Amino acid sequence: MATPAPLLSVEDLSVEFRTRDGLVKALDRVSFDVHRGETVGVVGESGSGKSVTAFAVMRILDPAARITGGQVAFDGVDLVAARESELEARRGRDLSMIFQNPRTALNPIRQVGRQIGDVLLRHGGAKRGELRKRAVELLAQVQIPDPERRYWAYPFELSGGMCQRVMIALALACGPALLVADEPTTGLDVTTQAAIMDLIDELARAKRMATLLITHDLGLAALHCERIVVMHAGHVVESAPTAELFASPRHPYTAKLIAATPGPGVSLDELAAIPGGLPDLRGELPACRYSRRCERYAPFCDEPLPLTEVGPRHTVACAKPL
Amino acid sequence: MDTLLEVASVSKRFPVTVKGAPRGSEHFLQAVDDVSFSIGRGECVGLVGESGCGKSTLVKLITRLSDTSDGRIWFDGHDIGTVPAERFARRPERALIQMVFQDPTDGLNPRFTAFDTIADPIRRLGRRAEAGEVAERVSALADMVGLPRELLGRYPHQLSGGQKQRVGIARAVALEPRLLVLDEPTSALDVSVQAVILKLLDSLRRRLGMSYLFVSHDLNVVRLLADRMLVMYLGRIVEMGTVDEVFEGPRHPYTRALLSCVPEPGPAGAGKRIRLSGEPRSPIDPDPNVCRFYGRCPDGIERCAREMPLLRSFGGAHVAACHRA
Amino acid sequence: MTAAALRHARYVVTENPITLVAFSMLLFLLFLALLGPVLAPYDPLKSDTASTLKPPSARHWFGTDQLGRDMLSRVMVATRLDMAIAFSAVALSFAVGSLAGACAGVFGGWTERIVSRISDTIMAFPLFVLAMGIVAALGNSVFNVILATAIINLPFYARMARAEANVRREAGFVEAARLSGNGTMRVLAVHIYPNCLPPMMVQASLNLGWAMLNAAGLAFIGLGVRPPTPEWGILVAEGTSFILSGEWWIALFPGLALMLAVFCFNLMGDGLRDLIDPRRRT
Helix, strand or coil, rough: CCCCCCCCCEEEEEEEEEEEEEEEEEEEEEEEEECCCCEEEEEEECCHHHHHEEEEEHCCCCEEEEEEEEEEEECCEECCCCCCCHHHECCCCCCEEECCCCCCCCCCCCHHHHHHHHHHCCCCCCCHHHHHHHHHHHHCCCCCCCCHHHCCCHCCCCCCHHHHHHHHHHHHHHCCCCCEEEECCCCCCCCHHHHHHHHHHHHHHHCEEEEEEEECCHHHHHCCEEEEEECCCCCEEEEHHHHHHHCCCCCCCHHHHHHCCCCCCCCCCCCCCCCCCCCCCCCCCCCCHHHHHCCCCCCHCCCCCCEEECCCCCCCCCCCCC | CEEEEEEEEEEEEECCCCCCCCCCCCEEEEEEEEEEEEEEEEEEEECCCCCCCHHHHHHHHCCCCCCCCCCCCCCCEEEEECCHHHHHHHHHHHHHHHECCCCCCCCCCCCHHHHHHHHHHHHHHHCCCCCCHHHHHHHHHHHCCCCHHHHHHCCHHCHHHHHHHHHHHHHHCCCCCCCCEEEEECCCCCHHHHHHHHHHHHHHHHHCCCEEEECCCHHHHHHHHHHHHEEECCCCCEEEEEHHHHHHHHCCCEEEEHHHHCCCCCCCCCCCCCCCCCCCCCCCCCCCCCCCCCCCCCCCCHHHHCCCCCCCCCCCCCCEECCCC | CCHHHHHHHHHHHCCCHHHHHHHHHHHHHHHHHHHHHHHHHCCCCCCCHCCCCCCCCCCCCCCCCCCEEEEHHHHHHHHHHHHHHHHHHHHHHHHHHHHHHHHHHHHHHHHHHHHHHHHHHHHCCHHHHHHEEEEEEECHHHHHHHHHHHHHHHHHHHHHHHHHHHHCCHHHHHHHHHHHHCCCCHHHHHHHHHHHHHHHHHHHHHHHHHHHHHHHHHHCCCCCCCCCCCCCHHHHHHHHHHCCCCCCHHHHHHHHHHHHHHHHHHHHHHHHHHHHCHHHHC
16 A cells, blocks of 8 residues: 655755854754644754754744755645745644744734634634634633633733643644644643643644644653654754664664653763764864764765665664664 | 751741722731751751742741741751841851842843852851962862852853852852751752762762752752752741651652652653642632642542641651641 | 954944945035035135125025025035034933933932833923023024023933833843942943843934924024024024025925935934944844
8 A cells, every 4th residue: 555645745855044153054954744634743952953953844933044945845845935815824724833932923912712803803713703603612622611701811811831732822823734832832831731641632633633742851751652753953864763773773863862852760970971063054164073083083074964764764864873 | 956946936928919908907928838948967858839829938948048937046056036137147157057049130230240249148148368378268169169259250141051150159068067058049040960969969968968958840850959849839947857758658649649749850650640639729818727739639528628637657757738648 | 353343333234225225315415514614615604785686596506695695605614503503412411321220220319209200290391492492591603502492302211221120120131230349330331221222222323313403493583593693503594584585495405404304314224233233233
């Protein structure tokens, strides 16, 4: 049986930022797929380019950014080449995003119920007279208690967890096929985080929605994602099904990242540190951006980086995989 | 074990105004409620709890940046709770209780170089020292925390997160305190840097013989460094014990829920996650007879609504405040 | 550290051409203020009845006024007084206002109430009218003009400083300073106050232009500085009566000088802030 075409296919995406100090090559030939109904995690540390990837997919990058290559094929349409009017029509309706800081991502001077109504109105998700009813339904769907009353609440009156639920309701209002979640639970308590992630999982399953989860928390990705894409300094270094990634990581950075994350059964001595720091993305960069920090570095690592398939849907960008 | 810090029935209330309340009525937000625990010499005690549990307020009370509403605090046998916070800077104990902050950027004065930041406590509280001696001490501290000496002349915005945190640590240990409070010292750092800082903190503790109060929301990290731990909820301690006792056999339903929600970096665990419904109770004018966790607790019974559970022993150092445990 | 500071100053000035223009103009004005009386071709106070109301020519670049005094010399010499008034007034206002505001922000309670009420009272008056009232009450002198200008500007600095101090009061490094043994006054003076300054530098620069206009305005209506002392406002005032009869140069050149100075101060605001704020130092 042939695998159906992916819903989202990012191919060789490269992004540069023009800054006062030079050109920052934030992403370099990033490629990965997301299939319908699948949850894919993009994991990396600060500076890895994971948020830039999310913003590039949604085409809401900063004006100082330029997509210098590659394509983002969503449901057959290349979002990189698309006109702004087409993008505006799709955003919110076919693909949606939720952000890290829920309270600041919502309009502070507009009631939350009305904000949901705005999205519905824009994309024809409901007729004018039905906006309020539909918005209350959506609030109930994200498990906000007393949705009738909470329709009229302002973001500052709600807790962080509730604001995040509102944002999820906003994003899912028109039933998109893809949800991009950029660090949706960073800053939330662990119990709230669990509740929010469970909610996203349930809704995604119910609507057969694909999710792209951006996070720095490997444990979170392990719990909720079927596949994980590991990024470092603007490169995708490895992508694999979750179980396989943890059972046999093939890229040295992935292995180090797993070993550096505290978990049960790991003592302080066993906790690995990753030496060196991120390379300066403005300057001359080697073919493998991890090579200068890697203890397995060999001269052939400076040659163009190969992308090796080491298993079913398991690829690694390394000249000398583990 | 020799006790360094003893906290006895400490509470902290803040007056608040409540919308719609009758005029002239007073209302209080109970941030910390009847908290008692101790820290021994050389011990590392972890403090966990979620937002609103009162751990930040408790930290301010212990480091004497703010005053208690009730209760006593003893440090090395001396009562330090009765001295008002504004005057505490002059006490000899000031140098012995220090803190490392969560946000390295917020914790450093943007107009001070790394050198000035580390030198400040030495100049304020150290023995009267020559400029040369101060410089020597700062360099020694930089070496101790693994901060390259060339970076001492830099300003915070020229340093990375990990480097800034090292500066904060150097500042905190400059006077060789006996008690170091660490308020989420690695949560703002990347995982690769976190390991280094945690190891540094661990080795410093042994080297300088300090006790730690390690506050964190990340239970995995607490497990790595702490000997004992406290779990707080809405201002009260709900469970306390050695790290193994609490992790392996949590008694309080909140602790159990908390532990079940912690993600593990490995193939998805088999453990079922306990979901807590609803929102926490209001910390304003709480009813002293109702368990703070009642309403969200999956094990709540009628008794929980009439009688506040107190900490009782479950063997060893393990205590928990629950009628159902 | 001075070498680095100079390097940074040079970087700031050269990076943004507008800042460069503004700083050059400022240097020019300061130069004039210092050396105006020495460089002026004629004595600004000496009348020459033979050449009254002469238009601009090779002998008198800016023409002469009704008493035969050379306008160029008068405008040049007036620079010193106008700059002095502007800088003194702003310095006084800044110093007192920012200190009061910072104390109000840090201490709260009665300090804040008193500072706020005083600020509110000052702001309740139309500011120019208040300045007029103060000078009229205290007498016509340069010092009183400076004082009046400083007083009416106090609330702006006080408010800004109070807001900045309020924010910084909760900052981690302030707590760290207390943990390091700094008493409340030291924390305020060394840690909080210097960090409140950068945002206020822009305000101060804009204020310079305003203070100058204020002083000129007061002189224009006959308060504060009195003729024959050369001051741009007075010169413009004297020139207005001659505009309709066609002697346009008497009012125009001092007016242009005033405009140039205010323009320069306004442009300088951002440049100054870049210089002071260490976050911009790289």
